[in-house]
Amino acid sequence: MQKRKTEPEKEFQEEREKRIKRFPEKKTSKTFDDVFDQETLNTIRRIATAGLIDKLEYVVSTGKEAYVFRAMDKAGNFRAVKIFKTITSKFHNMNQYLEGDKRFKNVPKEKKEIVKEWTKKEFKNLEKLSKANTNVPFPVGFKENVLVMEFINENGEACKTLKEKGVKDLQDAYEQITEFIARAFYISGLIHADLSEYNILVKEEKGKEKLFVIDVGQAVLKSHPKAEEFLKRDLKNIALYFSKKGLEKTEEEVRKDVRKLKEKMA
Ligand SMILES: Nc1ncnc2c1ncn2[C@@H]1O[C@H](COP(=O)(O)OP(=O)(O)OP(=O)(O)O)[C@@H](O)[C@H]1O
Ligand SMILES: [Mg+2]
Structure with missing residues (x-):
C-alpha cells in the first residue's frame, strides 16, 4: 500500500517540482x-x-x-x-x-x-x-x-607533443632534452620522473624547433629515495625515443651526455 504523503512532505514535493520547472536540469557536458x-x-x-x-x-x-x-x-x-x-x-x-x-x-x-x-x-x-x-x-x-x-x-593553438609532431632536427632536439635534464638535475636538483615524448611540446619559433617540457608535478628532488630509479627511467625513455627515430643512444650514453654538461652548468 502506498504511504500517504504528510502535509509538509507534499509541500516540499510541490516546491521541488516548481523549482525543476523554473531551472530545468542542464545537459552538462x-x-x-x-x-x-x-x-x-x-x-x-x-x-x-x-x-x-x-x-x-x-x-x-x-x-x-x-x-x-x-x-x-x-x-x-x-x-x-x-x-x-x-x-x-x-x-x-x-x-x-x-x-x-x-x-x-x-x-x-x-x-x-x-x-x-x-x-x-x-x-x-x-x-x-x-x-x-x-x-x-x-x-x-x-x-x-x-x-x-x-x-x-x-598562433593561439596549443603546441603539439613530441610524440604527435616529431622533429626535423633530431640532433638539436636531443641536445635540448639533455640540456633540460642537466639543468634540472645540476641547477634545480630535480628529476622529472615522467619524461617522455608525451610530456614534451614542440614549438616552431623563428624557423627553429624549441622543445618545452611539461607535466612536472611528479618531479622529485634528487634526495628522494627513488631518485635514481626515476632518473634511470627518464634516461631510458629518451634513449628509446631517439633510437627509434634514428639517433641511436643507449641509456648510459644519454647519462654520459648529461654528465658532460655539468661544467657548463656551474
Ligand atoms: N602550458 C601548456 N601550454 C599549452 N598546452 C599545454 C600546457 N600544459 C599542458 N598542455 C596541453 O595539455 C596536455 C596535457 O598536459 P599534461 O601532460 O600536463 O597533463 P596530464 O594530466 O599529464 O595529461 P595526460 O594524462 O594526458 O598526460 C598536453 O599534452 C598539452 O596538449
Ligand atoms: Mg602528461
Missing part, C-alpha cells in the same frame, strides 16, 4: 561534470578575482588526472589552466612522489588534500625549473587544485 565541482568553481572565481586569468576559454586536453584549458588574462595573454580532478581522480600513485620529498613533510591522507599538495608541487617545480632557465611553461600562480601557467602555443 562530461567535461563540466568531471572537473567543475562547486569548490573548483569557487577556486576559479578566486583565481579570476586575483587577476591570474580573465576568461576560461576552452578545453585543450582531457587527461586522466587533470584537464587543461586555454584561458586569457586581462592584458590579452593566453594562459594554460590545469585543473586537477578532485572527485574522479585516481591518485593512488601520488604518494610515492610526495612522500620522500623533504619539501612535503606531512603528506595528507584525504584525496582532496593530496591533490592540493600535488598542484602546489607542480607549481613549485615549475618555479625551480624556470629559475634554472629550462624551457618549461612559466608559472603564473595556483590555488587549491588549479594551476595557471604560460600557454605554449603557435
Whole structure:
C-alpha cells in the first residue's frame, strides 16, 4: 500500500517540482561534470578575482588526472589552466612522489588534500625549473587544485607533443632534452620522473624547433629515495625515443651526455 504523503512532505514535493520547472536540469557536458565541482568553481572565481586569468576559454586536453584549458588574462595573454580532478581522480600513485620529498613533510591522507599538495608541487617545480632557465611553461600562480601557467602555443593553438609532431632536427632536439635534464638535475636538483615524448611540446619559433617540457608535478628532488630509479627511467625513455627515430643512444650514453654538461652548468 502506498504511504500517504504528510502535509509538509507534499509541500516540499510541490516546491521541488516548481523549482525543476523554473531551472530545468542542464545537459552538462562530461567535461563540466568531471572537473567543475562547486569548490573548483569557487577556486576559479578566486583565481579570476586575483587577476591570474580573465576568461576560461576552452578545453585543450582531457587527461586522466587533470584537464587543461586555454584561458586569457586581462592584458590579452593566453594562459594554460590545469585543473586537477578532485572527485574522479585516481591518485593512488601520488604518494610515492610526495612522500620522500623533504619539501612535503606531512603528506595528507584525504584525496582532496593530496591533490592540493600535488598542484602546489607542480607549481613549485615549475618555479625551480624556470629559475634554472629550462624551457618549461612559466608559472603564473595556483590555488587549491588549479594551476595557471604560460600557454605554449603557435598562433593561439596549443603546441603539439613530441610524440604527435616529431622533429626535423633530431640532433638539436636531443641536445635540448639533455640540456633540460642537466639543468634540472645540476641547477634545480630535480628529476622529472615522467619524461617522455608525451610530456614534451614542440614549438616552431623563428624557423627553429624549441622543445618545452611539461607535466612536472611528479618531479622529485634528487634526495628522494627513488631518485635514481626515476632518473634511470627518464634516461631510458629518451634513449628509446631517439633510437627509434634514428639517433641511436643507449641509456648510459644519454647519462654520459648529461654528465658532460655539468661544467657548463656551474
Ligand atoms: N602550458 C601548456 N601550454 C599549452 N598546452 C599545454 C600546457 N600544459 C599542458 N598542455 C596541453 O595539455 C596536455 C596535457 O598536459 P599534461 O601532460 O600536463 O597533463 P596530464 O594530466 O599529464 O595529461 P595526460 O594524462 O594526458 O598526460 C598536453 O599534452 C598539452 O596538449
Ligand atoms: Mg602528461
